[in-house]
Amino acid sequence: xxxxxxxxxxAFVAWVxxxxxxxxxxxRRHLHKFLSDHRVDFSRVKYAPFxxxxxxxxxxxxxxxxxxxxNSPVFEALLGEVQNMHGYLTLGGRSFDARLAVxxxxxxxxxxxxx
Numbered sequence: 331x332x333x334x335x336x337x338x339x340x341a342f343v344a345w346v347x348x349x350x351x352x353x354x355x356x357x358r359r360h361l362h363k364f365l366s367d368h369r370v371d372f373s374r375v376k377y378a379p380f381x382x383x384x385x386x387x388x389x390x391x392x393x394x395x396x397x398x399x400x401n402s403p404v405f406e407a408l409l410g411e412v413q414n415m416h417g418y419l420t421l422g423g424r425s426f427d428a429r430l431a432v433x434x435x436x437x438x439x440x441x442x443x444x445x
Contacts, residue, residue, distance in 0.1 A: 353384075357415065361386060364411050368404045371395055373437060383426065384416050387433045396434045408432065 354377050361375045365388070372395075376387040388408075390396040399405055413428040420426070 357384070358386070360415070361388075361408070361411070364408065365404075368407065370399060370404055372399070378433070382421060383419070383431060385431045385433070386412065387435055390434065390436050393436045396436050400434055405434075 358375050358377050365372055365375070373389040373391055376389060378385040378387050390399065409428040409432060412432055413426070416426045416431070
């Protein structure tokens with residue numbers, strides 16, 4: 331009986347690990363590589379799903395870099411890449427919109443300080 335429970339638990343852990351790698355890590359790595367190939371100066375890419383829709387947050391070192399990226403043609407290319415990655419998704423008659431799935435933000439250091 332214990333062996334059967336160990337096998338079921340191991341299969342569950344493997345399934346969770348597979349889902350994390352496939353639907354979180356690899357997608358973030360793809361966008362990280364895309365931005366690096368276009369020589370964008372950013373800190374990291376976070377995966378931030380919202381109500382079942384995939385979402386990404388590109389974090390920059392400063393608000394000025396964020397604003398410069400938002401006004402560049404590479405931002406439109408990033409939106410196109412995200413749309414290509416998830417364009418097949420639909421939910422309740424609504425299709426995926428990359429403009430709603432990509433957010434840009436500067437690093438917020440206020441949460442790190444202890445007052």
